[in-house]
Amino acid sequence: EKAEAAVLFRELCEAHECLADEPTRREYDQMPAAKEMIIRRDIPLDDLESAYRRAQPPPRRAAPIYHEVEVHLLDLHTGCVRSVHHPRRSAAGAPTEIELRMHLAPGCPSGAEFCFRAAGDAFSSGAAGAEFSSCGAGEARGGEAAGDVVCVIREAAHPELVRQGDELVHVAKTEAKPQELLVLLTVPRLDGPPLVRIAHTLAARLIPGCDQDQLRIPGHGMAISANLPNRVLGAAPTGALAEAVMSPADTGGEGPARGRGDLVILFGASACRPLQ
Numbered sequence: 001e002k003a004e005a006a007v008l009f010r011e012l013c014e015a016h017e018c019l020a021d022e023p024t025r026r027e028y029d030q031m032p033a034a035k036e037m038i039i040r041r042d043i044p045l046d047d048l049e050s051a052y053r054r055a056q057p058p059p060r061r062a063a064p065i066y067h068e069v070e071v072h073l074l075d076l077h078t079g080c081v082r083s084v085h086h087p088r089r090s091a092a093g094a095p096t097e098i099e100l101r102m103h104l105a106p107g108c109p110s111g112a113e114f115c116f117r118a119a120g121d122a123f124s125s126g127a128a129g130a131e132f133s134s135c136g137a138g139e140a141r142g143g144e145a146a147g148d149v150v151c152v153i154r155e156a157a158h159p160e161l162v163r164q165g166d167e168l169v170h171v172a173k174t175e176a177k178p179q180e181l182l183v184l185l186t187v188p189r190l191d192g193p194p195l196v197r198i199a200h201t202l203a204a205r206l207i208p209g210c211d212q213d214q215l216r217i218p219g220h221g222m223a224i225s226a227n228l229p230n231r232v233l234g235a236a237p238t239g240a241l242a243e244a245v246m247s248p249a250d251t252g253g254e255g256p257a258r259g260r261g262d263l264v265i266l267f268g269a270s271a272c273r274p275l276q
Contacts, residue, residue: 061118061145062147065086065150066152067084067149067150067152068151069154071108071153072156073168073222075104076153076155076163077106077190081101081102081103082104083101083102086098086099088119088120089121098237098240099240100114100116100234100242101242102153102244103243104246105247105248106223107222107223107225108228109153110163111154112152112229113153114150114151114152114153115148115231116234116237116244117148117233117234118146118147119146119149119237120146120148165222166221166222166260167263168220168262169264171266172265182199183200184196184198185198187217190220197265199213199215199267200213214264215264216264217263217264219260220262220263221261221264223259228246228249229246232244
């Protein structure tokens with residue numbers, strides 16, 4: 001009993017010395033793993049150093065780098081693969097290049113982000129590259145982990161069509177004359193020859209103040225983008241390649257949304273007068 005009391009008294013003295021000193025107490029508060037080990041008498045106190053290292057917060061990450069990737073409407077509609085060749089430094093500080101390959105699903109939304117974790121400069125605090133005094137975004141300084149590289153999808157301008165969600169909108173140059181109830185419209189399509197449609201001008205004639213009419217053609221818009229994520233996380237780089245695949249979110253077994261939005265044609269009817 002005297003031996004156990006001596007051990008307990010020694011532990012209490014060590015605890016008092018630790019908690020009475022402010023810097024030591026702050027370190028102790030950041031060591032949840034170490035506190036668990038102190039409670040367990042079967043673990044040697046020598047293991048507290050490794051527990052302390054495990055309890056430390058992860059190293060800061062360098063600021064991310066952003067690339068804008070311009071994609072045509074047709075490629076966003078059908079789905080495609082795009083690559084960005086990103087220059088970086090290896091762990092030895094040598095300049096190299098990594099290919100960031102993105103698999104876009106049909107209907108990929110404009111503004112979608114493909115995030116490649118730790119695809120920035122790979123050197124660590126002990127590498128030669130860490131000796132540089134100035135580092136750009138994504139480059140790891142001493143004590144920092146390599147930053148992410150984010151590729152942002154941007155919709156390239158189309159000469160005749162504008163995307164609005166899953167719909168495509170075309171503004172026709174045709175204007176109805178005052179005596180015309182019907183107009184003949186040539187309708188451009190994203191993935192086929194133009195269509196010829198006949199539209200009426202009743203809205204502009206029956207609604208005071210309306211100077212524009214529209215024709216809606218179902219099933220000729222963009223591929224449905226429902227359940228597609230706005231942010232995609234890529235896999236860890238393998239050599240000089242990193243890939244990210246966009247896939248629909250889990251919808252409880254319902255599967256990805258299919259189909260297409262509508263094609264909306266706006267045509268001027270400013271010359272039409274409302275019927276009296």
